[in-house]
Amino acid sequence: xxxxxxxxxxxxxxxxxxxxxxxxxxxxxxxxxxxxxxxxxxxxxxxxxxxxxxxxxxxxxxxxxxxxxxxxxxxxxxxxx
Numbered sequence: 001x002x003x004x005x006x007x008x009x010x011x012x013x014x015x016x017x018x019x020x021x022x023x024x025x026x027x028x029x030x031x032x033x034x035x036x037x038x039x040x041x042x043x044x045x046x047x048x049x050x051x052x053x054x055x056x057x058x059x060x061x062x063x064x065x066x067x068x069x070x071x072x073x074x075x076x077x078x079x080x081x
Contacts, residue, residue, distance in 0.1 A: 006061075006071060007078055009054045015063075018077035019047075022069060037067070 007015075016026070019035060028034040029051060037045040047067050050059065064074055 006057055006075065007055075008057045010057075010060060010078065012051070012053055012055060014078060014081040015049070015055055015060065017081040018074055019063075019067070021077045021080065022067075022073065024067070 016033070020026075023037040024035040024045075024047065025037070026033060027036050027046075031051055032048045033051050035047045035049065037047075039045060045067060047063065049055070049063055055063075060074070061071075063069075064071060
């Protein structure tokens with residue numbers, strides 16, 4: 001388990017960087033940002049996140065659930081940014 005705390009008021013750019021490191025790419029930007037990840041089994045995982053300068057911890061938890069990413073994996077990638 002990570003020793004780092006779960007991000008609160010996380011900068012969008014750092015969250016996007018972490019998601020890109022986990023295989024997601026930006027498909028479209030508007031009021032929301034549409035992302036997608038191609039999976040090894042040939043499926044695609046779509047995801048939509050708000051286009052806000054900072055994302056609340058509750059929003060990040062929803063993103064994790066939507067993307068099927070565990071908390072520690074996100075924190076590890078987020079801390080690299």
